Amino acid sequence: MSVNAKVDEKVRDHFDDDAVRFDAIYEDKKGPLARFIDNVWRGVVRKRLDLTMEKLSPLKGKTVLDVGCGSGRYCFAYAQRGATKVVGVDFAEAMIKIAMQLANKLGVADRCEFRVGKFPEAVADGPFDASTAMGFFDYIADPVPIVKAMREKTRETMIMSFPKVFEWRVPIRRVRFLLARCPLFLYTEKRVRAILAAAGVTDYEWINLDRDFVIVAHLKS
Numbered sequence: 482m483s484v485n486a487k488v489d490e491k492v493r494d495h496f497d498d499d500a501v502r503f504d505a506i507y508e509d510k511k512g513p514l515a516r517f518i519d520n521v522w523r524g525v526v527r528k529r530l531d532l533t534m535e536k537l538s539p540l541k542g543k544t545v546l547d548v549g550c551g552s553g554r555y556c557f558a559y560a561q562r563g564a565t566k567v568v569g570v571d572f573a574e575a576m577i578k579i580a581m582q583l584a585n586k587l588g589v590a591d592r593c594e595f596r597v598g599k600f601p602e603a604v605a606d607g608p609f610d611a612s613t614a615m616g617f618f619d620y621i622a623d624p625v626p627i628v629k630a631m632r633e634k635t636r637e638t639m640i641m642s643f644p645k646v647f648e649w650r651v652p653i654r655r656v657r658f659l660l661a662r663c664p665l666f667l668y669t670e671k672r673v674r675a676i677l678a679a680a681g682v683t684d685y686e687w688i689n690l691d692r693d694f695v696i697v698a699h700l701k702s
């Protein structure tokens with residue numbers, strides 16, 4: 482088995498086990514201690530969602546691809562803001578199961594399609610008006626082909642987050658992922674810019690958001 486395939490297997494197993502806990506970050510019903518811990522350690526998860534909605538608005542009539550969609554929270558938000566077709570792809574079956582249940586509960590299942598599979602292999606269709614990959618490159622050993630594939634499947638805007646290597650929470654995060662036996666990839670600004678250049682992404686906004694670099698790439702000339 483190749484190194485990349487081993488990484489994928491470990492990441493998938495981790496998120497299959499962790500799906501319910503991960504999705505709970507988006508739930509407001511929790512005690513003050515749990516809320517405090519989520520704000521300090523995982524507050525970026527909510528901030529990324531808010532920033533993405535701001536940057537992709539207006540979404541009315543748009544098609545959107547969400548790579549590494551997890552429990553589908555971005556996909557629901559796209560559909561609720563008027564996107565006509567949203568495709569979410571994730572190789573962790575437990576994440577997709579939650580996404581499908583929530584899509585039904587929220588009444589957006591007719592506009593959201595969820596696929597269990599690896600990106601880019603699981604997405605033969607497209608292009609989409611926009612694509613997003615948030616909290617995703619943390620788990621990708623070789624990002625250039627992924628960014629390239631996203632670019633090929635996107636007409637207008639791509640939004641991606643890359644976790645910073647120099648950040649005060651990194652040592653604890655590294656230990657947490659080591660104990661969970663899940664690979665974790667962190668980035669310098671120089672490396673992210675090199676990845677974007679190698680993938681042919683030249684026109685982008687650079688945003689420092691908490692523990693992440695967020696890239697908003699504009700593909701229309």
Ligand SMILES: C[S@@+](CC[C@H](N)C(=O)[O-])C[C@H]1O[C@@H](n2cnc3c(N)ncnc32)[C@H](O)[C@@H]1O
Pocket residue numbers: 489492493496526548549550551552553554555570571572573576598599600614615616617620621
């Ligand atoms: C931290 S979660 C983020 C979920 C979602 N984007 C969010 O922010 O709520 C990262 C997700 O990426 C998925 N993933 C990682 N590598 C993948 C790949 N190559 N193809 C499909 N899914 C992948 C994992 O299974 C996991 O559910």
